[in-house]
Each structure stands twice: as structure tokens, then as C-alpha cells.
Amino acid sequence: MEPYCFQQGIGIEPPKQPGAKTHFAVVTIGSAGDLFPFMAMALTLRDVGHRVSFLAPEQHAPYVKDSGLAFIGLPADAAVLADPDLWHPTRGFGVVWRATRPAMAQIVPFVDALPPDEALVLLVHPLALPEADLCRARRPGLKVAAAYLAPQNLPTIHDPLMLGPWPVPPWVPLGLRSWLLRRLAAGVIDPVALKDVNAARQARGMEKVDSMLTHLFAVPDLSVTLFPDWFAPTQPDWPKPMVRAGFPLFDPNPDAVLSPELERFLDEEPGARPVVFTHGTGNTQSRAYFEHARAAVELIGLRAVFLTPHREQLPPDLPPSILWQDYVPLRRLLPRAMVLVHHGGIGTTAEALRAGTPQLVVPLAHDQFDNAARVAALGVAFRARASRLNGVRLARGLQQLLGDRELVARCRRISRRFAFGQGLQGLRQRLEMLALDG
Known part of the structure; x- marks a missing residue:
């Protein structure tokens, strides 16, 4: 930023002071x-x-x-x-x-x-x-x-x-x-x-x-x-x-707590943190995505939280190992999650980086491909192609992610960057x- 120059007595009017309201x-x-x-x-x-x-x-x-x-x-x-x-x-x-x-x-x-x-x-x-x-x-x-x-x-x-x-x-x-x-x-x-x-x-x-x-x-x-x-x-x-x-990063309700239902689910098996799946709050076309997600976690025996405000997108008969929530503040949920599987929206991506949560990104459109490329380059995420997604491929991606022994350490290093404010x-x-x- 260029500094302002104050010259007195030569016909140059001083600029308005920074305290002036706009x-x-x-x-x-x-x-x-x-x-x-x-x-x-x-x-x-x-x-x-x-x-x-x-x-x-x-x-x-x-x-x-x-x-x-x-x-x-x-x-x-x-x-x-x-x-x-x-x-x-x-x-x-x-x-x-x-x-x-x-x-x-x-x-x-x-x-x-x-x-x-x-x-x-x-x-x-x-x-x-x-x-x-x-x-x-x-x-x-x-x-x-x-x-x-x-x-x-x-x-x-x-x-x-x-x-x-x-x-x-x-x-x-x-x-x-x-x-x-x-x-x-x-x-x-x-x-x-x-x-x-x-x-x-x-x-x-x-x-x-x-x-x-x-x-x-x-x-x-x-x-x-x-x-x-x-x-x-x-x-x-x-x-x-x-x-x-x-x-x-901003939360309009920073004092919100997790629902009792979600707290019970997270406490049922403290050593088996769930995989969190979301494809964005605005996506009403994720039925196939959540069907693949269910198949994937059942194939490899993981627990999961499905996040979407659109319940009609989910399989009607979710097993006890999968919990649906319409909305949960990610800043409260992700520290208790194993992996976040998501679409690559910039807000979701940033929340996962702050929490130090490994990511599996399934981008669809807009800025999501670029965001996915960047977190992959940082070494904190893997990517999957939405056009070829099915339960087997999604399970394979999760296994590959969980098999990377250095991934969690890299996620923690990135998370510490948020401590600088x-x-x-x-x-x-x-x-x-x-x-x-x-």
C-alpha cells in the first residue's frame, strides 16, 4: 500500500482520516x-x-x-x-x-x-x-x-x-x-x-x-x-x-452443540471414528453418491455420518452404522471424524484443513476440480472421479487413503497453519x- 503524503501550506488538502465512516x-x-x-x-x-x-x-x-x-x-x-x-x-x-x-x-x-x-x-x-x-x-x-x-x-x-x-x-x-x-x-x-x-x-x-x-x-x-x-x-x-x-471461516451460530443423537452415535464406539460424507448443502442430486457411500462403508466395515439437508436423497433403510444429519457445524464434527469425503467446495475444504482431517474429494463442477488438485498437492487428500464412482471404487479410495501412514501427520502440519490466525x-x-x- 502506498503511504499518503501530507504537505502543509502548499494548497494540497489533506485526505480524509481513516476514522471516517463509509x-x-x-x-x-x-x-x-x-x-x-x-x-x-x-x-x-x-x-x-x-x-x-x-x-x-x-x-x-x-x-x-x-x-x-x-x-x-x-x-x-x-x-x-x-x-x-x-x-x-x-x-x-x-x-x-x-x-x-x-x-x-x-x-x-x-x-x-x-x-x-x-x-x-x-x-x-x-x-x-x-x-x-x-x-x-x-x-x-x-x-x-x-x-x-x-x-x-x-x-x-x-x-x-x-x-x-x-x-x-x-x-x-x-x-x-x-x-x-x-x-x-x-x-x-x-x-x-x-x-x-x-x-x-x-x-x-x-x-x-x-x-x-x-x-x-x-x-x-x-x-x-x-x-x-x-x-x-x-x-x-x-x-x-x-x-x-x-x-x-465463519459460523453464524458458534455456540451450537451437536445433537444428542449424534453425540450418542459418536460415543457408541469411541475408537471407531466415522467417515463423514457430504456433497454440499445445495446439491439435491446426490442420490447415487450416497448409495455408493453406503456400499463403500459396508464393504470395509466402517461407520459413517451422512450430511445433507435433503433426506430424500438417501437410501430409506440406513443401517445402525450410518447416521443421517441434516446439518452439523463441521468445526465441531470433523475433529471427531476419521475422514471427510466431499465435493471439494472451498468452504468444506477449508474446514477440513483447519481440523486436520484427511479428505477424499469427489469433485463435480465449478471450482471443485482446482480445490481438489490443491489439497492433493498438499498431501492431505486423495481424489476420485465422480463420473466413474461406485461403491467398490469409493471403498478402494478410502482404503488407499487410510493406508497412507504419513497422511495424518501432514494434515496436522497444515492444521497448525491456522493457529497463526x-x-x-x-x-x-x-x-x-x-x-x-x-
């Missing part, structure tokens, strides 16, 4: 895993006296209501969860984009209605960046910060380069990597998003853009990573200026300085 409009989309890091940032800003408006999908109101944040519910299409393409490796982006456009469209009238002389910063999910740029067209002093939940949201030509589920070998030259990334964007992202973005820009009297990725990288005044450098080092082709923050105070100060720039 209106931060915090915008996110997606599941609870997307919501919680943005809540953590919003509360950090609110707690030092800034005005904070929190814009998020309306179904998350129960999580936000007790926080004291000013909540503006955004429309959400629940039917999107049943779309079979939502978890497709390449078509998933189109489903998410189309589902989020009605919500993102609400940002523009919200900002337009604010007092024009109010100091305002938009702290947004990357998919809200096109709308943030529309807002700035009529509010030139507006500052925009983009918060990236996972490394995959910041495409790079450097390692590990994942094109969906397909890894690009390290020996592929940078020129070819750049071409591959452009081709992916031109074939998967631009056909879905550019028409909508340019229609909105034209209606606002703004020029068209030719590349979605180029446009998104150009919008923010500040980029923020919500993952640490040891998980994903800063790359030369990431946008600047950038602030690196750790995983802002994941505080957001440094990020809060940088956001305050952003509000004072210009």
Missing part, C-alpha cells in the same frame, strides 16, 4: 458456503462503525437475521437446484449465470437510490462485477472490491492449470496455456454471459466488451483473495492491486483505505 454494500450469491465468508467481512466492517448493507439470496435470511446486518434479500430461483446441468463440468457455469442474473440486476437500482454524496464501496462476489461497473458509470466516485472465494475464480496460465476437470501438464509452454485458457473462455463463458452484459451496458450508454474474463479483471479497484498464499500462491497474471487474506483486520483496514483513495 457505506459498504456487500454482495454475494450462492450457497451457505458462499454466504459465510461475506458475512464475516461484513460484520468486521460493521463492528468498527461503518454502515453495512448486506445483499444476498433471500433464502439465507435465517442465517443473517440474528447478526444485526441490514439484510436486502435478492431473488433466488430454487428450481436451479434441480437442473441436471448445475453440476456438469462445463455447462454448470451457464446454469449459475442465468440463475443469478435476476438477483444481480437488483444491485443497480439499489445503488442508484443511495445519496450521491455518500462514500460508498461495493464489496462483491465476482459474478456481481458487471453490475458494479454499471453502477460506477453514474457514480464515478464509487469504489469496487472483488472478493474471490477460491483460486479457480482467478484464472491463471500458471500451475496448477485446470480446464474444468482436465489438468494441463506442467511441461505445456505458457504461450499454449494462454491460448487454451482463451479458448475455454471463448467457448464456455463468453457465449453465456457477453450478450447479457453488453445489453445492460448499452442500456446504460456504455461501450460493449469483447471478453468476459478481461472485463471482469478490469472492473475492481481492489481484488481480495479469501484463501491464503500457502493454499494458492499469488500468480503474475492475477489482477492488481490485490490483498491476500486467509480463509475467513485468519483475522480480517488487515483486510478491513485496506478496504477503509480504498474508500479514502481518489
